[in-house]
Amino acid sequence: xxxxxxxxxGNMGAPMAGNLxxxxxxxxxxxxxxxxxxxxxxxxxxxxxxxxxAVADAxxxxxxxxxxxxxxxxxxxxxxxxxxxxxxxDSSTIDVESARAAHAMAEAAGCLSLDAPVSGGVGGxxxxxxxxxxxxxxxxxxxxxxxLEAMGKKVVHCGGPGAGQAAKICxxxxxxxxxxxxxxxxxxGEKLGLSHQALFDVAxxxxxxxxxxxxxxxxxxxxxxSPANKGYAPGFAxxxxxxxxxxxxxxxxxxxxxxPLGAEAAQLYALFAGQGNGGRDFSAIIEWLRGQAxx
Ligand code: NAD
Numbered sequence: 674x675x676x677x678x679x680x681x682x683g684n685m686g687a688p689m690a691g692n693l694x695x696x697x698x699x700x701x702x703x704x705x706x707x708x709x710x711x712x713x714x715x716x717x718x719x720x721x722x723x724x725x726x727a728v729a730d731a732x733x734x735x736x737x738x739x740x741x742x743x744x745x746x747x748x749x750x751x752x753x754x755x756x757x758x759x760x761x762x763d764s765s766t767i768d769v770e771s772a773r774a775a776h777a778m779a780e781a782a783g784c785l786s787l788d789a790p791v792s793g794g795v796g797g798x799x800x801x802x803x804x805x806x807x808x809x810x811x812x813x814x815x816x817x818x819x820x821l822e823a824m825g826k827k828v829v830h831c832g833g834p835g836a837g838q839a840a841k842i843c844x845x846x847x848x849x850x851x852x853x854x855x856x857x858x859x860x861x862g863e864k865l866g867l868s869h870q871a872l873f874d875v876a877x878x879x880x881x882x883x884x885x886x887x888x889x890x891x892x893x894x895x896x897x898x899s900p901a902n903k904g905y906a907p908g909f910a911x912x913x914x915x916x917x918x919x920x921x922x923x924x925x926x927x928x929x930x931x932x933p934l935g936a937e938a939a940q941l942y943a944l945f946a947g948q949g950n951g952g953r954d955f956s957a958i959i960e961w962l963r964g965q966a967x968x
Contacts, residue, residue, distance in 0.1 A: 686737035691716030696823035741771025808836030908954035
């Protein structure tokens with residue numbers, strides 16, 4: 674049993690904390706939102722009065738927060754209360770720069786640290802099947818691995834500080850671009866009189882094959898479990914896709930990488946989300962594309 678503090682008990686954090694409890698760990702949580710506190714309490718966590726109180730006795734601290742500014746602010750607030758040698762794991766999706774700043778803060782306080790963002794969404798958080806992509810020292814990764822395995826099915830050490838966030842935004846840039854590509858292909862196929870099933874049967878076994886097609890097909894029918902069959906209820910909301918595409922663009926600009934399709938995908942998702950679609954699944958962009966078509 675490990676004493677774990679969990680800060681940020683929202684849609685992802687509460688079920689992740691619940692899986693740590695289910696694995697036999699003692700979990701003390703904190704969130705600013707009473708509803709999030711309640712969800713974690715129902716999952717078996719003890720709720721502290723503040724983030725600093727939650728970490729006081731912890732061997733491992735996990736944060737699952739909206740953005741980089743929340744992570745650096747929370748780590749700044751809790752590090753003075755953390756035991757020397759404690760391990761801090763941030764599983765939020767944040768910019769690489771903030772992730773590296775958080776690592777530096779932890780090191781200065783004599784703590785181990787890991788950036789370990791996830792893929793798998795709320796479903797994966799509940800089922801304990803997340804994929805973790807981790808950045809940090811070998812010692813931090815070794816200490817974190819058993820705890821991450823209680824919340825996920827795959828844990829990958831991607832490199833040093835920030836490497837987990839780098840892997841996450843690169844992967845999600847592929848995802849955003851590939852979903853637009855698949856949606857464009859179905860929209861073009863419709864104009865050409867091609868059935869959805871025929872295009873799926875060909876592309877899913879040909880060189881157009883990809884996750885956006887075979888798992889998350891943006892038209893109803895060929896993949897019965899995809900959000901297209903449920904009115905595009907998320908799933909993975911367009912607002913979150915836009916957030917990740919913007920993080921990828923910020924990293925591309927800072928590092929000088931050329932990502933013209935990533936930039937275009939960010940613009941298209943900004944237009945789509947800006948028209949009231951931010952809460953819909955990101956595969957619903959096919960409906961927006963159809964709306965752009967010439968009559
Ligand atoms: P969420 O908004 O449901 O949860 C975030 C929680 O952080 C909220 O409950 C909020 O009250 C809390 N919070 C904010 N500031 C705080 C502070 N100073 N102290 C304590 N609590 C604070 O978001 P989520 O969907 O759980 O996502 C969390 C992170 O995981 C984000 O970075 C997101 O990009 C990433 N992520 C989400 C998904 C998904 O499908 N939802 C998938 C992969 C990654």
